[in-house]
Amino acid sequence: MVQTSPSPGPPAGAGPRSADLFDWWAPSGETPISAVPAPRRSPEEPPTERLVLDGGARSTVVLPYIPSASAGRTRSLRAWMLALPIDLVALLAPIAWDQKYWKGSVAVALVAAVAFAVGGLYRARRHVSVLDEIPQLYFRFLAATAVVAIAVATRHNSIDYVDGFLRLAAASAVLLLPARAISRMAVLVARRRRWVEHGAIILGGGPIAIELARLLRRYPQYGLRFAGFVDVPTTAHLKRESNPLVGHLEDLEELVRYTECDVVIIADIDCPESQLLRAVRAPGLAETDLWMVPRLREFPGSVGSPDHIGAIPVVPLRRPTLSGPKWAVKRTADVLFASVALLLLSPILLFCAVGSFLEGGKGIIFRQQRIGRYGKPFSLMKFRSMRPVDEAESQTNWNIGHDPRVGPFGRFMRRTSLDELPQLWNILRGDMTVVGPRPERPYFVDRFSVDYPEYAMRHRVPVGLTGLAQVSGLRGDTPISDRARFDNYYIENWSLWLDAKVILRTVAEVFRGGGR
Template identity: 45%
Template sequence: MQQAETTALTVSRVAVPVFPGPPLVASPPFSTGTKVEARPATRLLRRLDERFSGLTVLLVLADLLALAAALIVIGEVTLTPVVAAAAGLLLCCRASARVYRSRLRLSWFDDLPRELVAVTAAVGMFVVVGGLVFDLGRSMVPALQEVLVAALLGLLLRAGVFQIARVARRRFGHGDRTVVIGTGKLATDLTQSMLEHPEFGLRPVGLVCTGRGGDCDHIDLPVITEPLVPAVLRSRAASVVFACPDVPDEETLDAAIQVRRLGATVLIVPRMFELYHDGAGVERLRSFPLVRLPSDPTRRPTWWVKRFLDSAIALVGLALISPLLLVAGIAVLIESGRPIFFSQLRVGLDGEPFTLFKLRSLRPANDAEQQTLWSVAHDPRVGPVGRFLRRTSLDELPQLWNIVRGDMSLVGPRPERPSFVEQFSETHDRYAARHRVPTGLTGLAQVNGLRGDTSIADRVRHDNYYIANWSLWLDARILLLTVREVLRRGQH
């Protein structure tokens, strides 16, 4: 992607570059050969704060206190397994309804619909499972009383938690250190609202202002002129707000990807924000709607579940398919001789190279050809065995060992050779951004027919969509679709 030339606008204190330019665009940490990292202590603190904010801890403690008080109210001296199961179900439903989330606006009324949904779901599931499946009968009555009383007490305690949090934000400056990136009046008005209303939990520590439609003179904050990633690291910013709807999307998108990988919360003022409706993922700071981006996939607790499942499934898979690999290896040996397997350098997470293993389906003329020439369909060097291995994707199965080693994942963007990564990164926007998660044995692009000699631009869009929308369920869907695609190809 080519960058536009940088111009500068002089304000009262420093020369502020106009977007697009160095303040917004920096060398991304996912680029090949470039890896931007905070110090270990900084990373640890950010991860702890990201997963367990002070507000989240207080809300969970309030619910635990409500559950304990409910036992006293209903006269239960001991915590029976049935009551404990009902209490745990209530906490799980509250967590699923995201009542423990970090948020800007501390409103008891905003959370009331979520509270009612969580309690209704907990009671409904407990009645169905306990009454119909386990036939608990009258032993369910104390448990239901515990849930309902705890829910009522929890509502009262949450009002107190919000009041404590508001006081902490207003009087003691508790809140996220925030860098604001914006264009003129919109950025300065939003920053002024943060300064005047600290109860929303954003404490501006720096401003990138282009001066379009206004200037930064009346905001008493440092104006940032250095690349964004170092600025976020040095200012110890926990949040970055993008208030630049008239800046080209590719510029803000690249910058948002970078700072999100550092663990910072990313909030974006959307285009035509005056017409924006409150909804899931939309925060509101006074009259400004802010879209909160989800945290980077690799920083979520479910990512560790993904890694465990990857290793377990790959190990079991290798054990089950070992006879098949033996037969395929003998067929390769008979058709074209040794070696049966071949290794190739590929680019993985954060642009780090690794050695990928495959069953050999053709014999390249030399190593340089293997590393730099694109594999095409109907290559005359591919024999009947090689064609069968490619059509059924059996040649990819040795990559299960790469997954066990941690080089790859079951699902993710397909890995590519370094020479092609360099070439595609220069010609396709955000190709290098694919490397912010581990590469995969299969991926969203592949189950949508984008394998072999197909559009690189389409692959990039599918891969980045996968990363932005990652979940364990999406991985499961892609694996099931992969099985379907392999069976279809095997029939042709």
């Protein structure tokens, strides 16, 4: 329950206490907050109302005086929603003058829009300036036009046709600049009038964090409503400029929800990386934009035009894409791959089944409980490659290389990874994916998660038939900490091309016999 802490009464003539200034902050079903209206002050001056959450000594917080009425309505708005339609109108407008080359113009518009998106030209920027975007804008437009022009020249052997197409593309290029200027001016006007803004909290309270807060209060064109500072162990927040303090780093997920913020800026942070990662990886921050002030500001690390607030550079932190259209493509590719592989590899599957039966008798398929995405158990299938053991031993015994229970044929299947082929059925069922962290037994997941804090983070994605750690030589009796680092690197840098590279390296490992 949120309550106001003791504070002086309102000054004479100030009128009754307002009952709705902080209604936005109180969770559903709780008593709204009332506060004393503060005297009129400069936009740069921090607010002074103090509030207490649950009455704890560490939970004293200071919240902004007047929240933005538009913040809740604009949380879902994104930069591309305005820029993309205006760009397409500019790129397609020349068709109205000459319909003969409409197919080429449509192709240029689509290819250019994709190139703009890949180059980050539809991402939200704090410093909005069309002049900053001109180099990338026209470089990518010219590249798109060149690609389409090659296709047009191949299809039409007429020089006059290609010439006409290029004239229409030139008209699109002329219209592209004023179109961008219009969309950027519209964004600036909406921000300055606070029609569109997003709540932001700043991690830290040092000089850079204080200056950022001042800039956000004074200049609404950055599109951010400053909601307060988040405390870290190395920051005292004793100065007036380092307030309002809304809470502590370990409560970041809850603070983002209560302050209705969807932007977190990391500045002046001097705390262990593991503590910071644990806070920003919380599920409640999945839809939150993360920005960071680089520590070595004299050495810019981003390509293209860097973003900044005032003279302070800010860098958007890349978040792993764990859902959406790309993951739908990944799942579709998994189903197609597993179906085709089961059909084409059926003779090899039969060969492995016969070899397992001759060496170990009945029970050629070995089923074992493993942990999948979000910690859910499933039954994994493999060809049996060693003499049977009891269930308790199979769940808790760590297999190592040169295990005496592994026969010659089982060792051959392990070295070529053929014993993993039945997991294609697990992929069809949706228990697994083709590329992902390798699944492990519940006993070892619990044990490794305690010993290695990063290990549990592997289960953010489906487990895989092969993975980056395995093709990097981390199989069998290799350090668990190294495997966890490689698996988390894969998750945080995932792309369809990275999956393709892992698959190609897996094929090379199979032919090289580099299995365990």
